[in-house]
Amino acid sequence: MEMAVQKGADLVLIQEPREETEKDSTRSHPSFRFIRGKEGEAAKCWVAINRESQCQVTELKDLTRDCANYAQALKVKPLSGASIIIVNVYDRGRQGGSGERLAQQTNWEAITRHSQVIIAGDMNAHSQMWNGRATSRRNAPFWENLISDHSLVVWNSEEATRVGGDNHSIIDLTLSSPGVELNWSIDSEEATGSDHEVIMWEILGGTPNS
Numbered sequence: 276m277e278m279a280v281q282k283g284a285d286l287v288l289i290q291e292p293r294e295e296t297e298k299d300s301t302r303s304h305p306s307f308r309f310i311r312g313k314e315g316e317a318a319k320c321w322v323a324i325n326r327e328s329q330c331q332v333t334e335l336k337d338l339t340r341d342c343a344n345y346a347q348a349l350k351v352k353p354l355s356g357a358s359i360i361i362v363n364v365y366d367r368g369r370q371g372g373s374g375e376r377l378a379q380q381t382n383w384e385a386i387t388r389h390s391q392v393i394i395a396g397d398m399n400a401h402s403q404m405w406n407g408r409a410t411s412r413r414n415a416p417f418w419e420n421l422i423s424d425h426s427l428v429v430w431n432s433e434e435a436t437r438v439g440g441d442n443h444s445i446i447d448l449t450l451s452s453p454g455v456e457l458n459w460s461i462d463s464e465e466a467t468g469s470d471h472e473v474i475m476w477e478i479l480g481g482t483p484n485s
Contacts, residue, residue, distance in 0.1 A: 276304040276306070276307060276323065278462075278473070279306075279307075279323070279325070280304075280306050280325075282475065282484065283325075283484060284325060284475075284483075284484045284485060285324070285325050285328040285330050285351075285483035285484050285485065286322060286323070286324055286325070286328070286330070286332070286349075286351070286361070286483050286484070286485045287307065287322065287323040287485065288320075288322055288361075288363040288395055288396060288485055289320070289321040289322065289323060289363075290319065290320055290363070290364070290365040290396050290397045290471075291318075291319060291365055291397070292318050292321050304323065306325060306326055306327070307323035307324060307325055307326060308323070308324050308326060309321055309322070309323050309324070310322045310324070310332070310334050310347065310349070312344035312347060313336075313343070313344055316343050316344045317343070317344060318344065319343070319344045319345045319365045319367075319368065320344055320345060320346060320347045320363045320364070320365050320396070321347075321363075322347055322349060322363055328483065329353070329354040330351050330352060330353050330354070330483050331351070331352040332349055332350070332351050332352075333349065333350045333352075334347065334348070334349055335348040335349065335350055335360070336348075337382070338381060338382040338385055338386060339381050339382070341377070341380040341381075342377050342378055342380050342381055343368060343377045345364070345365050345366065345367070345368050345376075345377040345378040346362060346363065346364050346365070346366075346377075346378040346381045346396075347362065347363040348360060348361075348362050348381065348386060349361045349362070349363070351483055353483065357390075357391060358391070359389075359391040359392070359393060359455070359478065359483075360386055360389045360391065360392045360393070361392075361393045361394075361395070361483075361485075362381065362386060362392070362393070362394045362395070362396075363395065363396050364378050364381075364394060364395065364396030364397065364398060365378060365396055365397050366378040366379065366396070366397065366398045366399050366400065366414065366418075367397070367399050376414070376417070378396075379417050383421060387421075387425040387427075387452070389452070390452060390454055391451075391452055391454060391455050392427075392451060392452040392455070393449070393450070393451045393452075393455060393457075393476075393478075394427070394448075394449075394450040394451070395447075395448065395449045395450070395474070395476075395485070396447065396448070397446060397447050397471065398414070398418055398446055398447070398448050399414055399446050400413065400414040400415050400417075400418050400446060400448070401413045401414070401415060401444075401445075401446065402415035402418070402419055404418075404419050404422065404429070405429045405431050405445055405448060406431075406433075406443065406444075406445040407433065408433075408442075408443040409442075409443075409445075410442055411442075418448070421450075422450060425452070426452075426453050427450045427451065427452065427453075428450065428451050428452070428453060428455070429448065429449075429450055430449040430450070430451065430457050430459040430476065431445055431447075431448055431449060431459075432459070432461070433445075434461050434463075434472075435472070436448075436461065436471060436472050436474065437470055437471050437472070438470055438471075438472065439470045440470075447471055447472070447474060449474060449476055455478065456478070456479040457476045457477065457478060457479065458476060458477040458479055459474070459475075459476045460474075460475050460476070461473065461474055461475075462474075462475055
């Protein structure tokens with residue numbers, strides 16, 4: 276979180292925050308307030324909002340009511356300009372015996388009707404659609420179809436987003452509606468204690484930074 280302060284980030288999208296017993300600034304920080312999702316559910320997606328940010332952030336709980344904290348939808352209104360919908364995703368958990376992934380129960384149809392949408396997080400999905408070096412195809416159809424059906428832009432480069440494995444892994448995706456322009460990058464110099472790289476993006480022409 277200190278890095279986020281130094282970078283002037285408005286929002287930090289966190290997937291799978293550490294346990295309460297672990298000392299970790301992703302659970303609390305004086306420079307940020309947190310949206311932690313539904314109480315009584317396991318912590319899977321959190322959003323930290325810089326207290327100095329001039330963005331107005333509203334959680335759209337109705338869009339993710341069936342997701343058990345595996346997705347968060349936010350309406351972000353900058354000081355000037357149009358609102359944008361940002362969805363924070365951790366796509367791993369499954370629903371009972373049905374095998375359906377909880378993050379995929381988000382009301383994606385309602386979300387993608389908006390003209391400005393960003394979807395970002397850990398999709399745990401392997402596909403040559405966003406990783407030409409992928410050797411397997413896993414958890415891909417849902418995200419491939421969402422991208423194709425709504426003409427979403429994939430902002431990832433060819434850089435791996437998860438390190439330390441045997442394969443070149445791009446499973447943390449940043450997607451947007453066609454009208455959104457991002458300045459997107461991976462900061463591989465920052466040590467976070469995670470095997471996932473820090474991904475940073477800025478909406479060109481205004482806030483927020485994430």
